Amino acid sequence: MEAKVNFYTQKVRLAINRATEHSLEAIAHRIVSRAQENITANDQIDTGFMRASVYMMSKNESGYDKCDPSGEYPNTGGQTVRRKLAPELSLPGGVGALVAAGAEYAIYQEMRKPFLYKAAEQTAREVGGIIEITARKEIHD
Numbered sequence: 001m002e003a004k005v006n007f008y009t010q011k012v013r014l015a016i017n018r019a020t021e022h023s024l025e026a027i028a029h030r031i032v033s034r035a036q037e038n039i040t041a042n043d044q045i046d047t048g049f050m051r052a053s054v055y056m057m058s059k060n061e062s063g064y065d066k067c068d069p070s071g072e073y074p075n076t077g078g079q080t081v082r083r084k085l086a087p088e089l090s091l092p093g094g095v096g097a098l099v100a101a102g103a104e105y106a107i108y109q110e111m112r113k114p115f116l117y118k119a120a121e122q123t124a125r126e127v128g129g130i131i132e133i134t135a136r137k138e139i140h141d
Helices: 009-041 106-112 116-124 127-140
Strands: 054-058 071-074 080-083 097-101
Touching: 009 054, 009 097, 009 116, 009 127, 097 106, 097 116, 106 116, 116 127
Parallel strands: none
Antiparallel strands: 054 097, 071 080
């Protein structure tokens, strides 16, 4: 009896890398959604600019272009205020995805009432499920 074993190492590695990238992107998208929900729940909306400035980036995509641009925005008090969007971040080497708030003043709001860090903590509890869903989808695609 003769047996032959084929190792498809490269194909397996590519499939795992693709699933990992898609999982990281799905996790980043979830953090964006959670951060936006937290901004609303924290009552940190004056013009909506900061909420709309939260984006994710991976080597395959960036949500920066969907952020509201710098400019004049009416606030909840009926006044017009100037809002500025920070330059788009670049993905550091070795990092699979990042989430950022592009509003220049977001760091001060984050220090007062965390929305982004809290979103990361909330999403951490869901990571296993997100990876499982993404992996299943990757297998069926």
